[in-house]
Amino acid sequence: MPTIDTTPMSGVALQYANAPAPDYPRAALTAGAEGVVLLEVHVGTDGRPMDVRIHRSSGNRDLDRAALRHVQRMWTFQPAMRNGIAVEAIGLVPIAFNLSKG
Template identity: 55%
Template sequence: ASDVQTPTLAPAEPAPAASGDGVQLQYRTAPPPGYPIAALRAGEQGTVTLRVQVDADGKPAAVSIERSSGSRVLDNAARQQVLRHWRFVPAQVDGRAVPAVGLVPVSFSLPE
């Protein structure tokens, strides 16, 4: 059995997601995705930037790949994790929760 170290994943402390609407998206929960075994074995790492459409409740309504990490496996793992498990603080305009769109980076890096 080989010793596989746990890869480090960002964001453990996610950076604020920038929004094209002039609205700042803030993370409520953002658990990092698991490192896909196929990507680990292939030595793949990188950062994928996701475009996340967040509804007025703070749930991702749609997640698309804005800029690929160069690995389809990593891109899809990040996209699925954000869509299924991340939650955001609802964006506010004039004191009302509104849908918003933001760019979210998710990084995968192999242990040194």
């Protein structure tokens, strides 16, 4: 019987299933803060985030926190596939906060 490799795939381009934009944090909005938070997301075989970490900060704690919480709670992904079997995957996801876009 062949063994199945269940180690998480890393460095993959995660495919979004449901990825609504996060609300702009009020404190960051008031401060005029903008930036891009780069998150490292560990996605389970069901497409839900298992673990989300800040890979690169936007430079603003409110933006970082809002992005992290939003992806953990609201986003889902297409499960990564290896030989036709859903496996865990780890990838980087940028979340941009831009005041001109609202």
